[in-house]
Amino acid sequence: MTMTEPKPKTDDTPTDPTVLDQMGGVSGFVYSTVPVIVFAIANAFLSLPLTIGLAVATGLALFGFRLLRRERFSSAIGSLVGVLLASGLVAWTGSARDFFAIGIWLSLAGFVGALGSVLARRPFTGYVWNALHNNAHDWRSTPAVLRAHDLATLAAALVFGSRFVVQQWLYVAEATGGLGVARVVMGLPLTLLAALAAVWAFRRSTKALVR
Secondary structure, eight states: OOOOOOOOOOOOEEEEEEOHTTTHHHHHHHHHHHHHHHHHHHHHHHHHHHHHHHHHHOOOOOOOHHHHHHHHHHHHHHHHHHHHHHHHHHHHHOOGGGGGGGHHHHHHHHHHHHHHHHTTTOOOHHHHHHHHHHTTGGGGSSHHHHHHHHHHHHHHHHHHHHHHHHHHHHHTTTTTHHHHHHHHHTTTTHHHHHHHHHHHHHHHHHHHHOO
């Protein structure tokens, strides 16, 4: 008679990928703010061409540093492209405040998209969660899960909307230094709050739908 050995216990509890990891991690947000800080400070003391050159050089240096650290290429190149586009717009218009224009309008687009997805009863954080689970779940048919993603997506809409309102006001006032401060202050801290809301919704979804 053959004895069957007991199977070792395993932890079958599913885990969601970290939201911040999907967006480049905390370090990615920190790296993205460095060229902004450099631009805002340099603009107060240097000519516009030198300020642009210093911001671009900073972006390139950070790009190389992140590649040496073997970070995700998509995250590293995304930050560099953002700096290059912002600097190119400043060089074209000759106005330092335009360094922040692309980010301002992206915030508006994010607000409209997030709020619109909630009003359409298709909150985008739900689609992100389902994509991370191979699109295998009919998450919208579970009211508790749908409500959780409504709240998480509304949190994202609030972050995008507040960024647009404050930074657009500073843009109209031509407060370039204030724009730099607002970009940093309203960057990582608010993103962390929205990410916490998303993590909460992700965990509720996993608990309710993943067996």
